[in-house]
Amino acid sequence: MSILAVILCFFPLIIYSWKRLVTNKTYMVISIFWMINGILYFPEIFQWQWYNSVTHLITLYYNLIDAPLIFLTFYYAFGKKFFLYLILAFAGFETIMIVWKGFNFDSDDIIIGVGSLICLILCIWGIANYFKKVEHSDEETAMVFVLSGFLFYYGLFAVVYHFNYLNDSGSQKPYVQFINYSSVCLANLLISFGLWKFAHTEYLEEKY
Numbered sequence: 297m298s299i300l301a302v303i304l305c306f307f308p309l310i311i312y313s314w315k316r317l318v319t320n321k322t323y324m325v326i327s328i329f330w331m332i333n334g335i336l337y338f339p340e341i342f343q344w345q346w347y348n349s350v351t352h353l354i355t356l357y358y359n360l361i362d363a364p365l366i367f368l369t370f371y372y373a374f375g376k377k378f379f380l381y382l383i384l385a386f387a388g389f390e391t392i393m394i395v396w397k398g399f400n401f402d403s404d405d406i407i408i409g410v411g412s413l414i415c416l417i418l419c420i421w422g423i424a425n426y427f428k429k430v431e432h433s434d435e436e437t438a439m440v441f442v443l444s445g446f447l448f449y450y451g452l453f454a455v456v457y458h459f460n461y462l463n464d465s466g467s468q469k470p471y472v473q474f475i476n477y478s479s480v481c482l483a484n485l486l487i488s489f490g491l492w493k494f495a496h497t498e499y500l501e502e503k504y
Contacts, residue, residue: 332361419446
């Protein structure tokens, strides 16, 4: 499951390399987001020794950019300055938490919780906006698959967050990993399909 999760993390990047998607900043950020996820899974799968000594530090840094990357995706997708302000506000929130509790997992747990909750709300908002319209462009249709993928990814966050951060139980770890990898795989399948559908539609329009 973990190897499959890594492979799927690179699917959006591969699809994004399709020349018809290169100029789309929304899909570029999405691809970068999943590429980072895929890179971070590699050392965990192969149990590289150097990674074991720095894994906590890498995790702390990654969790700082997780939510802001999603906010940036929404900015490019919807073009509202609110999301830029949200990035700045969240960066300020992260700074406050680090100053208050230190650059450690005490502050990281709160940052992850707040960031993931905001991302989940934004995904629901984005999908709701989609269904308010009667007609949709190809890009909007692709985005609803992307948002559905993120909705699934962050929707399972409550389960993972409870066991992985609030209840540090070794006996629960295999189940948490299974849920985490499953959510990554399913989210990537939805997102990759959305990007492929958009690129394929563009290709057919140019061909005919």
